[in-house]
Amino acid sequence: MMLGEFNCDYIQFFHDPDSDLIGDSEQAFLKYLGQTSAIFITGEDHTRTRAVCTLLHGNEPSGFSAVFHYLKSKKKPVVNTLFIIASVQAASLDPLFSHRMQPQQRDLNRCFSAPYDDHQGEVANAILKLIHLVNPECLIDIHNTSGSGPAFAVAIKEDNNHVALTSLFTNDLIVTDLRLGALMELSEQDLCTVTIECGGAKDAASLMIAQEGLHRYLSTQQVLAMDDEQYPVNVYHNPIRLETIANAPVAYGHQAQDNAVITLPLRADKFNYGMLTKDELIGYLRPNGLKLLTAKDPLGVERLEEYFVLKGDELYARHPLKIFMATTNSFIAKTDCLFYFIGADS
Ligand SMILES: [Zn+2]
Structure with missing residues (x-):
């Protein structure tokens, strides 16, 4: 992998950062990052990589908090892991974690399809290029809902792999045919991608769902479907x-x-x-x-x-x-x- 040479104006890249240096709180971590960032952590198995994206929306902090706590725990994931922390600048606007995107910019999770000809499009395209470079076996994208509510997952494909990934976080999966330029549309390119909506940003359960799901995602040898496994997931269509x-x-x-x-x-x-x-x-x-x-x-x-x-x-x-x-x-x-x-x- 040529990751050591990854160099991009839109994404700051960290390779196995010292977790003592990333700050002692989510606020300090956000300040430490300062811009759209990717963090690559070497896993026990160097031959495989999983990806986690979060904070595509700056006012949806549960996934960001879960990543922060994971890095501070100094656990070694079972496989290499790429964390993408997207809308750091929007999240950093005062008050912290209150802005979905920066003023006058497009919703970043509507920018993952061409054309990529404005700032948000360039950021989205850079994220896609990095994901293709590390070639992960799967991707989860962690969000919060704008109101209070239970967790659920969203995907554009309904197969056992998408169901298996969902089951790490929640029992409800929505499968949609709608195409909006969301990151989960990478499933069309055979990268199994699931959006996790953890519940409202202020719901006490949301952080727990993000943390426990992330822990399962990074500590389980096989997160994609296993032949003899039944996953307790309700699937809802369109x-x-x-x-x-x-x-x-x-x-x-x-x-x-x-x-x-x-x-x-x-x-x-x-x-x-x-x-x-x-x-x-x-x-x-x-x-x-x-x-x-x-x-x-x-x-x-x-x-x-x-x-x-x-x-x-x-x-x-x-x-x-x-x-x-x-x-x-x-x-x-x-x-x-x-x-x-x-x-x-x-
Ligand atoms: Zn969102």
């Missing part, structure tokens, strides 16, 4: 996004807010737990508000009225739904989506 049309505003409160198309409960992230029933109020809509919402499946077919019904000004599900990534952040709700859902029977 969740649908519930969105407002044309990024119309979303509010949170106990009653309908005048300026919003939809007003969700203050703790809308409670929908992430368990199953949403037909009797549970999702939110208040304006008159004719259903016309201001959209829920298209990956084929572009509108499914809104098949899954949702308006009673007065109140929105309900027609059937029990499994909800993922319901957010309490009105900006994300408006510009990305309110949540993802899957019919209980699909």
Whole structure:
């Protein structure tokens, strides 16, 4: 491997750094790195490498904390390990870990497909080149959800390897046909890649899930599928996004807010737990508000009225739904989506 010669303007590279020097806290570690960084640790087996990416979003620190604690533990991974710590500059903006990306820059986890012609594209392309150079057997990319919720994994392929990797962290795997330029789309190039959503950045369980999963990932001889192994993973296909049309505003409160198309409960992230029933109020809509919402499946077919019904000004599900990534952040709700859902029977 020619890693000693890896030299790139966009990624600072560390080879087996002295863990005494990386700082005594996550804050100090972030300062020590200062920019997008890659850390290569030599494992017991030098012939294989696994990769871990985290902090593609600067406000999602659980994976970063887990990597910090792993490095401080001075454990030797079973195989060589490449850690990529991506949006260090965004995470370093005050207050720490509050910015998904730097102002005026694109979401880095939408930049892993050509063209790579702006700064974020160049960073993404440099990360891809480094990953190809070390040629890992698999890659995990650790995130937090924007609201509170249980952990789950996301992948673009459903095979035993993706299921096996998921099982190190969680029992739920979403398989999506949607292509957004996310790092996990490396699975298309036969690098088994799974995104781990550990739960909300402030959930106590998220750090534990990241730490324990990372420990299993780096201490287990074989993390890809073994022939005789059954993995207890539920697989969900192609969740649908519930969105407002044309990024119309979303509010949170106990009653309908005048300026919003939809007003969700203050703790809308409670929908992430368990199953949403037909009797549970999702939110208040304006008159004719259903016309201001959209829920298209990956084929572009509108499914809104098949899954949702308006009673007065109140929105309900027609059937029990499994909800993922319901957010309490009105900006994300408006510009990305309110949540993802899957019919209980699909
Ligand atoms: Zn993320």
